[in-house]
Amino acid sequence: ELQLAVSGGGSVQTGGSLRLSCTASGFRLADGGVAWYRQSPGSECDMVSGISSDGSSFVKESLKGRFAISRDENTVYLQMNDLRPEDTAVYYCAADIWGPCDGDVGTQVTVSP
16 A cells, blocks of 8 residues: 655744655655645645655755755655744645645644744
8 A cells, every 4th residue: 555644744933943754655755756845824835845766856946045855765854944934834745646735645834933
């Protein structure tokens, strides 16, 4: 059975850090591309970062210097530093059959002033 699980969200104050994890079972996450998205209430689903099977990666321009993506064989991480209230959103992992902002694989990140 294919499964994808996201963890690591929570509540932090401005300037805090969180590391999100996206872990697969039933398939090798490293075989394909993986992306992180986020969506806050009333806003569109927004791509944050992604990493391809060959290891090349990108981070949304406005988040460079604060966010970073990495992976091992079956987990992709999103390291988020210097968090700000505008980073508050549900963060989603997209891989294989799970598309952007799929409600089953999200975790809430809340940053308070």
